[in-house]
Amino acid sequence: MNLRSLLSAAMSVMMAFGLLFASTAFAAEPQPWQLGLQDPAGSIAEKATSLHNMLLIIITAISLFVLALLVYVCVRFRRSANPNPSKTSHNTVIEILWTVVPVLILVVIAVPSFQLLYYMDKTKDTEMVIKVTGNQWYWNYEYPDEGVSFDSYLVDEEDLGENEIRLLSVDNPMVVPAGTRIKLLVTGNDVMHSFFVPSLAVQIYSIAGRINEAWIDVPEGTKKYYGQCNQICGVNHAYMPIVVQALNEADYAEWLLNAKEEFASAEVPSMTLMASAN
Numbered sequence: 293m294n295l296r297s298l299l300s301a302a303m304s305v306m307m308a309f310g311l312l313f314a315s316t317a318f319a320a321e322p323q324p325w326q327l328g329l330q331d332p333a334g335s336i337a338e339k340a341t342s343l344h345n346m347l348l349i350i351i352t353a354i355s356l357f358v359l360a361l362l363v364y365v366c367v368r369f370r371r372s373a374n375p376n377p378s379k380t381s382h383n384t385v386i387e388i389l390w391t392v393v394p395v396l397i398l399v400v401i402a403v404p405s406f407q408l409l410y411y412m413d414k415t416k417d418t419e420m421v422i423k424v425t426g427n428q429w430y431w432n433y434e435y436p437d438e439g440v441s442f443d444s445y446l447v448d449e450e451d452l453g454e455n456e457i458r459l460l461s462v463d464n465p466m467v468v469p470a471g472t473r474i475k476l477l478v479t480g481n482d483v484m485h486s487f488f489v490p491s492l493a494v495q496i497y498s499i500a501g502r503i504n505e506a507w508i509d510v511p512e513g514t515k516k517y518y519g520q521c522n523q524i525c526g527v528n529h530a531y532m533p534i535v536v537q538a539l540n541e542a543d544y545a546e547w548l549l550n551a552k553e554e555f556a557s558a559e560v561p562s563m564t565l566m567a568s569a570n
């Protein structure tokens with residue numbers, strides 16, 4: 293078996309593993325003994341996952357290639373097999389190769405990376421806005437166009453209801469309509485936090501005095517997407533989870549109606565403000 297067929301065999305094994313991980317059905321929450329990423333939800337997460345799978349194949353192929361070279365050199369040029377080592381110090385062909393090939397690999401990686409970066413950066417096609425504020429140690433969600441604002445706290449272990457998850461469930465989730473592109477304005481009130489929902493592939497710092505922008509592409513279907521603050525933010529850092537609850541249009545409208553009564557924000561909604569200015 294020559295080196296090339298060995299490499300292509302290794303590549304096929306890796307691809308099979310990549311497909312295995314990609315196709316395993318995970319919920320939008322971490323699973324015990326989980327390997328790989330959570331199931332992607334929405335276009336951003338799908339693009340991020342396929343980029344990750346491609347990178348996994350490339351880095352594995354490179355690692356195996358380097359390992360194979362090392363093993364070959366150790367065996368072929370060991371003292372007993374090669375008692376008089378050559379004094380070669382330059383080889384133009386191989387020097388060009390080990391410069392050009394890595395450059396080409398980086399280009400292959402850079403093109404989809406930049407595509408994804410610009411895709412994630414483009415918040416102008418979003419349909420609604422939610423302002424997310426990180427606090428020590430809970431999240432606040434504000435719907436500026438609806439005049440709704442509420443805090444979201446961890447559900448204590450002794451208060452867990454049915455289907456609620458220890459350390460991940462919250463009292464008031466961030467409710468969103470399914471099948472919607474949502475712009476997130478993320479800011480902070482005290483120390484640095486980070487809004488991270490793995491299945492939606494959103495991870496963005498929440499910093500006091502600064503507003504960071506991101507967007508999520510919530511797919512169709514009633515589902516909960518779990519996440520956590522992932523910037524070490526103090527003693528209760530582990531106890532400020534995130535739940536994004538996607539509801540169908542009718543349920544969302546009903547939730548909004550109740551929320552407007554229960555969570556009416558003290559501030560004047562931006563739309564009313566604009567109307568009164570005219």
Ligand SMILES: [Cu+2]
Pocket residue numbers: 426427484485486521522523524525529532
């Ligand atoms: Cu935090």
